[in-house]
Structure formats: C-alpha cells, structure tokens
Amino acid sequence: MIGVLALQGGFIEHINALRKLGVPSFEIRQKADLINKDIKGLIFPGGESTVIGKLLCELELFDPLDRLIKSGIPVFGTCAGLILLAKKIVNDDSVYFEAIDIAAKRNAFGRQLGSFHTTGDFADLKNVEMTFIRAPYIEQAASDVKVLSKINEHIVAAMQRNVLVTAFHPELTNDLRVHEFFIKNL
Amino acid sequence: MNRYELNKNLAQMLKGGVIMDVTTPEQAKIAEEAGACAVMALERIPADIRAAGGVSRMSDPKMIREIQNAVSIPVMAKVRIGHFVEAQILQAIEIDYIDESEVLSPADDKFHIDKTKFDVPFVCGAKDLGEALRRIAEGASMIRTKGEPGTGDIVQAVRHMRMINRQMRELQNMREDELFHAAKELEVPYDLVKFVHQNGKLPVVNFAAGGVATPADAALMMQLGAEGVFVGSGIFKSGNPARRAQAIVKAVTNYNDAKLIAELSEGLGEAMVGINEQEIELLMAERGK
Numbered sequence: 001m002i003g004v005l006a007l008q009g010g011f012i013e014h015i016n017a018l019r020k021l022g023v024p025s026f027e028i029r030q031k032a033d034l035i036n037k038d039i040k041g042l043i044f045p046g047g048e049s050t051v052i053g054k055l056l057c058e059l060e061l062f063d064p065l066d067r068l069i070k071s072g073i074p075v076f077g078t079c080a081g082l083i084l085l086a087k088k089i090v091n092d093d094s095v096y097f098e099a100i101d102i103a104a105k106r107n108a109f110g111r112q113l114g115s116f117h118t119t120g121d122f123a124d125l126k127n128v129e130m131t132f133i134r135a136p137y138i139e140q141a142a143s144d145v146k147v148l149s150k151i152n153e154h155i156v157a158a159m160q161r162n163v164l165v166t167a168f169h170p171e172l173t174n175d176l177r178v179h180e181f182f183i184k185n186l
Numbered sequence: 187m188n189r190y191e192l193n194k195n196l197a198q199m200l201k202g203g204v205i206m207d208v209t210t211p212e213q214a215k216i217a218e219e220a221g222a223c224a225v226m227a228l229e230r231i232p233a234d235i236r237a238a239g240g241v242s243r244m245s246d247p248k249m250i251r252e253i254q255n256a257v258s259i260p261v262m263a264k265v266r267i268g269h270f271v272e273a274q275i276l277q278a279i280e281i282d283y284i285d286e287s288e289v290l291s292p293a294d295d296k297f298h299i300d301k302t303k304f305d306v307p308f309v310c311g312a313k314d315l316g317e318a319l320r321r322i323a324e325g326a327s328m329i330r331t332k333g334e335p336g337t338g339d340i341v342q343a344v345r346h347m348r349m350i351n352r353q354m355r356e357l358q359n360m361r362e363d364e365l366f367h368a369a370k371e372l373e374v375p376y377d378l379v380k381f382v383h384q385n386g387k388l389p390v391v392n393f394a395a396g397g398v399a400t401p402a403d404a405a406l407m408m409q410l411g412a413e414g415v416f417v418g419s420g421i422f423k424s425g426n427p428a429r430r431a432q433a434i435v436k437a438v439t440n441y442n443d444a445k446l447i448a449e450l451s452e453g454l455g456e457a458m459v460g461i462n463e464q465e466i467e468l469l470m471a472e473r474g475k
Contacts, residue, residue, distance in 0.1 A: 006202070006439075007202070007439050008201070008202040008203045008223055008438075008439060009199050009200075009201060009202060009203070009223075010198050010199050010201065011202070012201075013198065029439060029440050029443075030440055030443065030446070046199050047199050047200075047201075047202070047203065047223065048199070048200075048203065048223045048224070048259050048260075050218055050219075050221070050258060050259060051203055051221045051222070051223050051259075051435065054219075054221045054435075055221060055435070055436065055439055058432070058436065059436070059439075059440075079199070080199075106258050107258060110280070111254075111260075111280045111281075111282050112192075112193070112196055112260065112280075112281075112282040112283070112306060112307060113277075113280050113305055113306060115192045115195070115196065116192065117191070117192060131192070131195060133192065133195050133196050133199055134196065134199075134260065134282070169195070172195050172198065
C-alpha cells in the first residue's frame, strides 16, 4: 500500500492516479493511520507547504514519516511535496524532511498568472504532460542528485536514493507515466 | 491547456484548507502561521462592513500588495458584483484569486462580471445549484456557499450546501431526456446540467463560506460535503485569533474525528458574538442571483 499524505491539497488526485494504475493506497491524516499498515511507499501531494508542514508537526506525524523516509522506502513529492522534502528552501530558514539534497525556490514562476501547462522530457520519457501551479523549481542540486527534467533551464524533477520530486503536477493530467515511473522504482 | 483549467487546478490545491479574511499584513502573517491555505485581503471584515453600513468597495491595491509581500500563500481579494474594472485592477496587481462577492455593495444589479475575459481565477458565491452553474458558465473556477457574512451564524451556509447537494442528487437521478427541462428550470446551460448528471458533482471545487465561527462549524460543513472552508469575521473577531485559526485548520483536516475536534474546541476563548438571521435587516446572500 502507498500512503498518501492527506492533510491538505490535491491528495485525492494522486489516489485516483494510483487507482487507475491498479495500485492500492490509503490516506494519512493522523498518526493512527500509520498503524498496522504495510507501507510500500509515500506520496507528498501539492497544496500549501506552510499548511502541510505545520500540520505534520502538530498532528505528530513528522517523526514517524521521517523514520519511514530514512528507512529507504520510495517517496514521491509534487510541488508542495517537493518543498517538504528539500534539504534547503531558498529565502526561508525553515526546512522539513531534508530528504533530497536540493535547494527549492517557492513560487519560482510567480503568482497564479505565472502558472502554465507544457510538455517536456522526464528521464527517458518524451512529451510528458506537466502542469505547474504557482510552482517551485530546483535552484541547486547536489552532484549525486539525478536531474530528470528541465524546463527553460530550470530543474523541475529530480531523484536521489529513494526520493523522487517534481515541481509540476502529473496527478492533474491524464498522463500516468510519472506515477508509473515511481511505481516501477518501488 | 487553457487558463481556465489552470485556474480550476489552483482551487484543487486549496482543497482541505482554510481561507482566512485578513485586513493587514500582520493579520496575514498570523493567518499563514496558523495554517491558512490562502488569505482574503479586505479593508474591513464582514462583521464591520455590516456594522458600518454604507457602500463597501474593493480594497486599496497598496494594502493588497503589502499583504502579497508578507506571505507566500495565495492572496485573494474581493470585487463588487458586476464591477469588472475593479477586477481588471486586481488582475493588474497579479492577485491569485478574485472573489466576486455579495459582501461588498453590488455595482450591477443585473449582470455579473464576464469572467471568461480574465486570466486570473474567480470564486463566486451560490445559494443553490442554479446560481452555482450560472457563475461557472460566466467563468468562475471555484464556488462557495453564500452563508450570511459577518453573523457567526452557520444556518445559511448549511442551507446552501444542502440545497446544492440535493439538487445535484436530483439531477443524477433524472432520465437523460429530462435534463433539457432541468436546464430550463435551473436557468443554466445544458452541458453543465449534463456534467452534474454524469459526475454527481460540480465541475469546480466547492467551499463553505459565511458564518463559520468554531472548529465544529468548519467540520460540520466538511461533513456536509464542502471541500474546504472560508472563515471571515470568525477569526479576527474572536478572543484569541491565532489559537482559534489553528483549531479550525486542524478540524478541517480531521473533520471526522470527533475526539480530536473535542480537544480542539477546548478553551478557545470567546467566539465572535453572533447575530441570528432574523435579527439582521440586510441579507447579503440575496445580492446577485
């Protein structure tokens, strides 16, 4: 089962994408949701990173999830999820899981008028549908971080060890290949 | 993909969250730290608009800009119903969402803004399915109930949410050949009626708004099917805004956990003083249908 963090934001879209791929999932809203589950992977959805980050701490979910990430199970973060997994956030002293050695820039393409949709290459995949909503990008990545996708010279998808992040929302499109990529690496 | 799709997508990312009314950058920061997924920048909160009377308009763009600079979460602002120039101004300062709102004095007693002409997204209020689908046809990419603003009374928001959901269930249960007549009765385009018939939901995100004052109010609206909650006067008109705001945010995330909501409801200090709908002279929800 894949646990989808369901504190705020676009979590149902991820659950629907997983369902289309025939992958069972469950919502994580509080500590009790993690008990007696065979957790094969985690998804951190889009939403507002400040909200999700705060709720993670207040609902005491941060430590158990941090342990799961460190145990090496596959983790996938989109948009706000990327921010939560980044080792550093540009112009912000706060950090969350520090699970991937990147510096993420919030709202890097501007406000809602800067939101856009495009297609681009992701790893070996061509013309992947990408929806960016008030999206971040990766300003810096350590040398052992694998860059999977770039749009206008900006890194928008990357992977290091068990952690995959995208600045865009594959779950908002009908293109399931990024989720498939994540599942294959389970 | 067009802007409308991207604008609906932003509303999807707000789901499960609380959007809070703020009047200053300081309040915006308190709201962000308390876990607001967006803030609504306005000069006076609805309770004060109601108390002051007179004409209420779009806020000073300078004040909105200061709030935009103070927080990283999306910033929304209100325009008067039908006032498309106020909307042009908000688009020019790159607002993240425009609320074409009955809380302000209407600028047009017949026509709403043609929201399809704008690149920035709009949220609009609705008391029933007809209003909701008319606003969507005009280009709204998010809907909210029209609970009576500034009263701290949840009854109207409950009525609107139940009404919209009941009418959607009715459409779902109709034969396909009955949908044309339903579109006529609802005074809305047929394709939107058909969408609801097939999907059992609105084509855009639907939030609760108006009269939410406690964590229990917020959870009530979520259990009734709201996808998130706007809180206006309920926070900064209460005894301890930061604490109440945090409690409402948590109640929205775990809206089915009564034990947690009980804990959240403890010792919050004074809720805003409510006004019953029978006690008010001006029903803002009657503005713009």
